[in-house]
Amino acid sequence: EAGVAQSPRYKIIEKRQSVAFWCNPISGHATLYWYQQILGQGPKLLIQFQNNGVVDDSQLPKDRFSAERLKGVDSTLKIQPAKLEDSAVYLCASSLLTTGELFFGEGSRLTVL
């Protein structure tokens, strides 16, 4: 069974530029999550989708971050404009059910200069 796929693995941009990360969850998983992991900290949930609807985006900085999950499968997380403090690893995870085990991708590491 294929795992959660993320791309790109690494991205370096300058502040005020934009960036987008893509996630393909495990086939059949209805729930998809984006987490932000800043160096030295644990992952923090940014947004949770159930199919193509948002369940929780309370910690998403909506002035610069946006995410969508068209057709309830793939998801894209966008940052525009990026700030230095957005440097982090962005982890995508999926689960079969809302209370099921989360399966994480390898993450996309963003460096903002």
Place this chain on the structure above:
Amino acid sequence: AQSVTQPDIHITVSEGASLELRCNYSYGATPYLFWYVQSPGQGLQLLLKYFSGDTLVQGIKGFEAEFKRSQSSFNLRKPSVHWSDAAEYFCAVGAGGATNKLIFGTGTLLAVQP
């Protein structure tokens, strides 16, 4: 508010020695508790979880954890550490219910000496 504390930022053990990683949580109801492991450049992998029932839970790779409600703890243990166990370990608490929002601790980085 829910929170997770991992008091040890970095731990070094010798290969073959026993291991205990500490985790304390703050949550009003019965929590869902998890331990994840993250190897360098990799995503997080679930080691074990506690939802209810037996307070001693067994996980993958020979790990176990014990839920102690009186101490608000969920410590991870392994009787004999292998060099391949070197990684970062995260404890997390989940709200359960309609969402599976995990709140992670700051992690404990484990180094294994030969």
